[in-house]
Amino acid sequence: MGAAAHGERRTITGRILRRLPGLARGRAPEPLPVKLESRRVYIVPTRAGLGFAVLLAAMLVGALNYQNNSALLLTCILAATLAFSMLLTWRELHDLTLHSLHADHGFCDARLPIHLAFADDGRARPGLHIALDEIQQPCPLYRGVSRVTVTAPTEARGWMAIPRMQLSSTVPFGLFRAWSWITPNQRVLVYPRILQDVRPRSRIDDPNERVTGGDEFAGLRDYHAGDPIRHVAWKASARHDHLLVREFDRAAPGQPLRFDWYALSGVDRETRISRLTGWVCDAYAAAHPWILILENRRVLGPGSDAAHYHLCLTALAELP
Amino acid sequence: MKRNRTPPGTRGPAWILAPLPFNLLCVTVGCVLLAHAPHMPAWYTAALLAIVAVRWWQRRRQHRRVSAWLRIVLLVSVLATTIAVYGSPFGREPGAAIVCGLLVIKVLESERLRDARMAIGFACFILMSALLFDESLWFTIMVGLMLLPALATLRALEPGLPESRWLPAFRTGGVLLAASLPAALLGFLLIPRLAMPLWGAPDNGVASTGISDRMAPGDLHSLLTNDAVAMRIGFDGAPPPDGQRYFRGMVLWDFDGQAWLPGAAARRPWPPGRVATRGPVTRYEVTLLASHQHWLFALDVPVEAPEGVQLGPDHTLWSIKPVDQTLRYRVASATGYRLAPEDLDPRLRAAALELPPGFDPRARELAEQWRAAAGANDTRIIQDALTLFHDGGFVYDLDAPPLGRDSIDDFLFDTRTGFCEHYASAFTFLMRAAGIPARVVVGYQGGYWNDFAHYLLIRQSDAHAWSEVWLAGRGWVRIDPTAAVSRVIMASTGGAAGDVGGGGRNWWMPWRDRLDIVNRWWGQTVVGFDALNQSRLFRPFGIEHTTVRMLGITLAVIVFLALGVGALLTSLRPRGKPRDALAAAQLRLQHRLARIGIVRGMTEGPNHFYLRTAATLPESAPVLLDLGAEYVALRYAYSEPPPEQVRVFVRRVRHFRPRHMVK
Numbered sequence: 004m005g006a007a008a009h010g011e012r013r014t015i016t017g018r019i020l021r022r023l024p025g026l027a028r029g030r031a032p033e034p035l036p037v038k039l040e041s042r043r044v045y046i047v048p049t050r051a052g053l054g055f056a057v058l059l060a061a062m063l064v065g066a067l068n069y070q071n072n073s074a075l076l077l078t079c080i081l082a083a084t085l086a087f088s089m090l091l092t093w094r095e096l097h098d099l100t101l102h103s104l105h106a107d108h109g110f111c112d113a114r115l116p117i118h119l120a121f122a123d124d125g126r127a128r129p130g131l132h133i134a135l136d137e138i139q140q141p142c143p144l145y146r147g148v149s150r151v152t153v154t155a156p157t158e159a160r161g162w163m164a165i166p167r168m169q170l171s172s173t174v175p176f177g178l179f180r181a182w183s184w185i186t187p188n189q190r191v192l193v194y195p196r197i198l199q200d201v202r203p204r205s206r207i208d209d210p211n212e213r214v215t216g217g218d219e220f221a222g223l224r225d226y227h228a229g230d231p232i233r234h235v236a237w238k239a240s241a242r243h244d245h246l247l248v249r250e251f252d253r254a255a256p257g258q259p260l261r262f263d264w265y266a267l268s269g270v271d272r273e274t275r276i277s278r279l280t281g282w283v284c285d286a287y288a289a290a291h292p293w294i295l296i297l298e299n300r301r302v303l304g305p306g307s308d309a310a311h312y313h314l315c316l317t318a319l320a321e322l323p
Numbered sequence: 324m325k326r327n328r329t330p331p332g333t334r335g336p337a338w339i340l341a342p343l344p345f346n347l348l349c350v351t352v353g354c355v356l357l358a359h360a361p362h363m364p365a366w367y368t369a370a371l372l373a374i375v376a377v378r379w380w381q382r383r384r385q386h387r388r389v390s391a392w393l394r395i396v397l398l399v400s401v402l403a404t405t406i407a408v409y410g411s412p413f414g415r416e417p418g419a420a421i422v423c424g425l426l427v428i429k430v431l432e433s434e435r436l437r438d439a440r441m442a443i444g445f446a447c448f449i450l451m452s453a454l455l456f457d458e459s460l461w462f463t464i465m466v467g468l469m470l471l472p473a474l475a476t477l478r479a480l481e482p483g484l485p486e487s488r489w490l491p492a493f494r495t496g497g498v499l500l501a502a503s504l505p506a507a508l509l510g511f512l513l514i515p516r517l518a519m520p521l522w523g524a525p526d527n528g529v530a531s532t533g534i535s536d537r538m539a540p541g542d543l544h545s546l547l548t549n550d551a552v553a554m555r556i557g558f559d560g561a562p563p564p565d566g567q568r569y570f571r572g573m574v575l576w577d578f579d580g581q582a583w584l585p586g587a588a589a590r591r592p593w594p595p596g597r598v599a600t601r602g603p604v605t606r607y608e609v610t611l612l613a614s615h616q617h618w619l620f621a622l623d624v625p626v627e628a629p630e631g632v633q634l635g636p637d638h639t640l641w642s643i644k645p646v647d648q649t650l651r652y653r654v655a656s657a658t659g660y661r662l663a664p665e666d667l668d669p670r671l672r673a674a675a676l677e678l679p680p681g682f683d684p685r686a687r688e689l690a691e692q693w694r695a696a697a698g699a700n701d702t703r704i705i706q707d708a709l710t711l712f713h714d715g716g717f718v719y720d721l722d723a724p725p726l727g728r729d730s731i732d733d734f735l736f737d738t739r740t741g742f743c744e745h746y747a748s749a750f751t752f753l754m755r756a757a758g759i760p761a762r763v764v765v766g767y768q769g770g771y772w773n774d775f776a777h778y779l780l781i782r783q784s785d786a787h788a789w790s791e792v793w794l795a796g797r798g799w800v801r802i803d804p805t806a807a808v809s810r811v812i813m814a815s816t817g818g819a820a821g822d823v824g825g826g827g828r829n830w831w832m833p834w835r836d837r838l839d840i841v842n843r844w845w846g847q848t849v850v851g852f853d854a855l856n857q858s859r860l861f862r863p864f865g866i867e868h869t870t871v872r873m874l875g876i877t878l879a880v881i882v883f884l885a886l887g888v889g890a891l892l893t894s895l896r897p898r899g900k901p902r903d904a905l906a907a908a909q910l911r912l913q914h915r916l917a918r919i920g921i922v923r924g925m926t927e928g929p930n931h932f933y934l935r936t937a938a939t940l941p942e943s944a945p946v947l948l949d950l951g952a953e954y955v956a957l958r959y960a961y962s963e964p965p966p967e968q969v970r971v972f973v974r975r976v977r978h979f980r981p982r983h984m985v986k
Binding site: 055068069071072074077083089 | 437444462463474481496502503504506507508511514516517647849850851852885886903962
């Protein structure tokens with residue numbers, strides 16, 4: 004008998020294991036559009052829902068004990084109403100169709116805005132929340148409002164698969180939580196981390212001057228990761244408890260700035276990329292033309308328009 | 324743009340209670356307090372409502388927490404007040420008063436979503452407990468409607484509601500409540516009832532609802548001014564005439580000088596003697612509302628007891644279980660009868676003549692005078708007593724003055740004012756003092772005949788007491804000494820005072836009749852639905868006795884089916900064609916073009932699609948480019964395209980016929 008039970012258990016386990024890929028379907032990336040069919044919408048009671056279940060049980064026992072049919076009827080009505088709210092919660096997600104999505108350009112470490120376009124099927128989904136990480140982002144949908152924007156966390160530059168999205172809702176009463184997963188098989192490009200200068204953004208750090216070793220000395224400022232070693236004012240630093248670097252005045256206007264990979268020797272690769280990214284952003288914000296020189300003497304530019312800006316950032320993001 | 328809908332959480336940290344749910348919570352709590360108002364002191368309800376109102380105002384004006392000290396002070400005062408008013412914190416009324424106070428304190432500390440949810444759950448429970456005090460149809464409906472603000476609060480705690488508009492918050496709960504009624508009714512029918520309560524006797528402390536088995540002059544006063552329904556009686560044939568509508572409850576044998584009690588004779592299995600019935604037997608069904616007593620009431624005099632009920636030696640019906648909920652039973656009574664006409668058991672005779680020594684000497688003296696004058700003629704003595712009540716300056720008045728130690732003497736010779744209890748008590752005393760076996764019977768008399776549904780409505784105010792004397796050859800004879808009183812002063816305290824026969828029929832009587840039919844239905848079918856009714860639930864399907872197990876299985880199946888049907892219904896798409904006429908027209912155009920081989924790509928935008936199509940179909944190009952421009956303008960230039968232009972576009976699409984491609 005024990006053996007039979009064991010065998011049965013084994014087959015049950017086997018069956019479950021065979022079914023598992025199906026259960027975890029949400030994890031495999033899938034092409035858009037994705038429709039949330041009934042089978043992939045899950046629902047469980049929330050903590051408040053469990054609390055109400057206990058409360059209803061207490062009401063039921065009380066009404067039965069006091070043989071009070073009016074109280075029992077009221078308990079039944081309340082219980083049925085709250086139970087049926089489960090259907091409305093489920094309906095918030097059921098048949099929801101994600102048509103398409105596109106991402107903005109975003110920098111690493113900042114949250115990346117992703118625009119989602121759902122099918123407008125005439126159903127309002129006021130309680131829809133979408134989470135790409137721990138943060139639940141409210142994304143209410145109404146008739147005529149089917150586009151929402153969520154933000155995704157970014158951890159590394161380069162091509163990033165859109166993380167698995169959890170769509171959830173607790174509307175109407177907060178007693179049940181329905182959720183479903185969508186993993187779109189799309190990738191977005193994340194630009195490298197911007198290494199911010201300590202100086203105000205309006206003043207452009209001018210690497211051109213440093214490379215040529217040339218112009219007027221403008222002053223000293225605190226050392227910031229990514230500054231070229233040879234700009235460190237050693238003597239001045241010795242009198243302080245931290246490093247200081249020399250600053251130089253900007254180049255003549257109209258002359259393109261040169262952001263050179265090879266000028267930033269002595270710092271690690273990612274810091275170099277971040278530093279170049281920061282310069283490119285600053286130059287673009289100031290509408291100053293620039294040239295970006297990357298590894299293997301790959302030269303981009305000169306230019307100062309959006310296309311050049313995105314070209315440079317894409318190149319930086321895609322660096323190995 | 325659409326109306327600005329911000330989830331309530333967006334105004335502050337997500338867990339802070341927004342104004343709308345807080346206002347709704349205050350409304351819910353107000354409703355709960357009103358539901359409990361009928362049995363709480365008015366000033367207590369008013370004070371709690373005032374606290375809620377002040378709290379509402381305070382949170383509206385300045386967003387500050389209520390200090391814990393104040394809450395503790397309130398908690399202590401709620402407990403102290405309850406003990407001061409009710410004497411003890413335990414029991415139904417004080418319990419209700421305490422939980423109402425606790426709910427108000429919970430509102431004081433409600434600052435977070437979680438608090439509000441807990442308060443709502445608590446409020447639902449307290450709403451239900453209000454029904455333990457009053458099971459009537461109207462009250463149940465009212466309490467049911469009070470669930471709506473509770474559900475609206477729960478809804479408002481969730482995102483997606485327009486702020487400061489109340490109706491949308493109520494809509495979801497209202498629709499769900501209405502939709503769940505059938506399921507709730509099935510659940511109500513199928514949830515197995517307990518044959519015995521799990522704890523506590525449901526009621527001990529309620530003396531006000533009905534006749535008790537102790538009668539002292541003045542005791543019935545609160546009952547006689549109480550218009551609550553005691554029972555309803557539907558007769559198989561014609562109802563008995565007015566003069567015969569005496570409904571026997573219990574017989575009181577023992578008098579202790581102050582009060583009449585059932586005494587030992589009521590419960591001894593002494594032979595009651597033969598009953599000779601004359602005329603037809605009346606059969607009828609009684610719906611008795613919960614009295615929490617063992618006595619059942621039947622038309623004088625019952626000859627057959629219902630199932631599970633004893634027919635006592637003094638022809639009273641005694642149920643083993645107290646009537647703690649509405650009870651329906653069928654009885655047969657004979658209105659023409661002789662009770663033990665041949666002989667009276669000597670022990671019963673002794674019990675029916677016993678008087679407490681040392682009480683009421685003047686009454687005894689009077690009875691002895693009558694006996695001396697009448698000799699062996701008992702009838703004459705009875706006549707003397709009734710004449711005394713009729714001509715001796717006696718007054719019927721519910722505002723009877725209190726009586727002293729010798730209550731009978733005080734009444735007969737001093738106050739001469741009282742109601743049925745006083746007269747029945749004094750008459751029985753006089754009879755016993757004169758040597759005639761006599762006893763007091765308590766029950767109901769009269770009633771109100773409902774012409775629409777043909778039943779007799781008996782109210783608590785129809786409670787009555789009368790006497791029975793035993794005469795040789797005639798047996799126990801009912802004598803109603805109250806009827807002999809000529810001067811009647813209706814009670815200043817109001818009430819129907821059915822004791823002396825109800826008033827005339829007013830214009831609103833028919834409406835009251837109709838209303839009472841609904842009440843009767845409610846009492847019979849809903850309130851009176853018990854384990855016994857439930858076991859007969861499946862009789863129409865050929866199952867004689869429905870077990871708890873069958874009920875459970877049916878309930879489970881129905882819950883499963885209900886959720887399945889609900890899921891099906893909710894997953895249905897909004898019916899009809901797509902509401903977006905523009906999209907529909909565009910789709911139609913695409914279908915038409917697809918038929919001749921021009922298929923819009925999955926990722927192809929409308930501009931590109933129209934350009935490509937125009938390039939492929941040079942003959943239709945101008946129309947297509949025009950349509951494309953119009954479509955893009957209508958689709959993307961407005962949030963809500965003007966309907967006339969959409970209609971024009973739709974018409975143009977309908978008339979558009981692409982020429983076939985020239986290969």
